[in-house]
Amino acid sequence: MEKYVINGGKVLDGEVTISGAKNAAVAIIPAVILCDEPCRIENIPNISDVSLIGRILQQLGAEVKRIDKSTLYIDPRMINSHVATTDLVRGMRASYYLLGALLGRYNKAKVALPGGCNFCARPIDQHLKGFAALGARHELVNGAIIDVKADSRLQGNSVYLDMVSVGATMNIMLAAVKAEGLTVIENAAKEPHIVDLANFLNSMGAQIRGAGTDVIKIRGVDYLHGVTYSIIPDQIEAGTYMCAAAATRGRVLVKNITPKHLDSITAKLREIGCEIKEYDEAILVDATKKPLTRCNIKTMPHPGFPTDCQPQFTTLLATVNGTSIVNENVWETRYQYVSELTLMGAHISVEGRLAIIEGGSKLKGAPVKATDLRAGAALVIAGLCADGVTEVGSIQYIERGYENITEKLRALGADIKKVYKDESSDNVLRA
Numbered sequence: 018m019e020k021y022v023i024n025g026g027k028v029l030d031g032e033v034t035i036s037g038a039k040n041a042a043v044a045i046i047p048a049v050i051l052c053d054e055p056c057r058i059e060n061i062p063n064i065s066d067v068s069l070i071g072r073i074l075q076q077l078g079a080e081v082k083r084i085d086k087s088t089l090y091i092d093p094r095m096i097n098s099h100v101a102t103t104d105l106v107r108g109m110r111a112s113y114y115l116l117g118a119l120l121g122r123y124n125k126a127k128v129a130l131p132g133g134c135n136f137c138a139r140p141i142d143q144h145l146k147g148f149a150a151l152g153a154r155h156e157l158v159n160g161a162i163i164d165v166k167a168d169s170r171l172q173g174n175s176v177y178l179d180m181v182s183v184g185a186t187m188n189i190m191l192a193a194v195k196a197e198g199l200t201v202i203e204n205a206a207k208e209p210h211i212v213d214l215a216n217f218l219n220s221m222g223a224q225i226r227g228a229g230t231d232v233i234k235i236r237g238v239d240y241l242h243g244v245t246y247s248i249i250p251d252q253i254e255a256g257t258y259m260c261a262a263a264a265t266r267g268r269v270l271v272k273n274i275t276p277k278h279l280d281s282i283t284a285k286l287r288e289i290g291c292e293i294k295e296y297d298e299a300i301l302v303d304a305t306k307k308p309l310t311r312c313n314i315k316t317m318p319h320p321g322f323p324t325d326c327q328p329q330f331t332t333l334l335a336t337v338n339g340t341s342i343v344n345e346n347v348w349e350t351r352y353q354y355v356s357e358l359t360l361m362g363a364h365i366s367v368e369g370r371l372a373i374i375e376g377g378s379k380l381k382g383a384p385v386k387a388t389d390l391r392a393g394a395a396l397v398i399a400g401l402c403a404d405g406v407t408e409v410g411s412i413q414y415i416e417r418g419y420e421n422i423t424e425k426l427r428a429l430g431a432d433i434k435k436v437y438k439d440e441s442s443d444n445v446l447r448a
């Protein structure tokens with residue numbers, strides 16, 4: 018029953034430091050299962066998805082220790098099971114990476130189907146198609162557990178993905194790293210976290226070429242040695258703070274990032290009238306110079322505009338002048354937050370994949386609920402620029418992916434706090 022209470026209308030100003038990338042961490046941590054020695058992973062974000070995947074590895078037998086706030090030590094040598102079917106596994110969307118990692122280590126894996134963000138059904142047919150190409154057949158047990166196994170060592174093969182899938186690309190990479198011979202993934206996704214996973218595996222001795230292009234070649238190896246590896250900055254967390262800066266008409270230096278990963282967001286912020294300055298590892302977003310105006314966006318696999326920034330940018334567009342059109346080209350039902358934004362006074366209509374935003378509304382504070390991680394971030398942004406008080410509920414979704422979001426926003430001048438509510442009396446007990 019925790020929630021964020023935001024007293025809106027404060028202009029964000031200052032500097033924010035971005036944490037390590039969630040979507041890289043949730044693949045790299047399970048990837049340690051494939052390693053034959055202990056690893057040290059740095060720049061780990063302190064978020065609930067990371068704690069969950071760490072605990073899941075412990076359940077499998079690994080030693081997982083947090084050395085400091087952003088460093089994990091993982092010794093996978095005591096892992097003694099290919100079965101991951103606990104509630105923890107079910108509670109996490111990205112637990113599907115356990116399939117590729119356990120399959121790569123044991124030539125078999127039994128993993129509970131994931132939950133996690135609930136914005137729509139999230140198929141894994143392309144992951145399974147890849148595993149099948151490597152020689153592993155699958156069975157769905159009781160509609161809730163995927164059982165994948167091969168009769169002998171996985172064999173490298175060519176896999177053409179029917180659609181560009183981040184998860185399938187990474188999962189097939191994980192399964193193929195120790196397979197016999199050459200695996201080729203065609204029509205592969207190109208997200209920065211795919212390159213990060215490949216870099217991590219290569220630093221342990223894997224032979225992966227082409228990550229970041231649409232053809233990835235993996236030559237199987239027998240042994241992976243332990244490494245110390247630092248995860249890339251979180252492109253989506255950075256994009257969220259950039260949208261928040263613009264939505265409040267503020268001026269924020271977003272630090273500890275790779276500006277290249279943010280090109281699509283930077284281009285759209287420039288298009289609507291923000292002044293952007295790029296540095297080696299930072300971007301300054303300045304929305305104080307001129308009035309912001311409309312634009313259209315279409316989400317696409319990288320290097321297109323990321324679907325994970327769509328809700329935040331749509332919220333920003335609700336505050337600028339003119340009519341904008343958003344085309345959600347990756348997850349067609351990713352507009353569940355729009356009804357909450359409408360409660361706050363936004364004028365947005367949704368028709369299939371399109372959202373039509375009549376901008377320029379002054380948002381008003383209201384009690385709203387996060388329906389998933391990025392929807393939650395969008396509602397926080399709406400609360401920051403609304404008149405009055407916004408209460409954002411179901412914040413467990415937000416805390417899956419944003420480290421210290423209230424502290425980071427307060428340091429920029431926002432009036433936001435997390436409160437713990439007494440369920441029965443509706444009284445706020447402590448802040």
Ligand code: UD1
Pocket residue numbers: 040043111138139140141142143144145180181182183184185206324325347348349
């Ligand atoms: C990852 C990200 C998620 C982001 C998404 C797209 C993680 C943990 N999550 O999710 O935050 O929104 O990329 O950038 O990294 N599809 C299929 N069959 C499959 C796989 C995917 O039809 O086997 C479809 C999906 O329905 C969706 C599209 O392909 O429409 C993209 O999905 P995908 O890239 O696989 O997303 P995830 O890896 O699950």
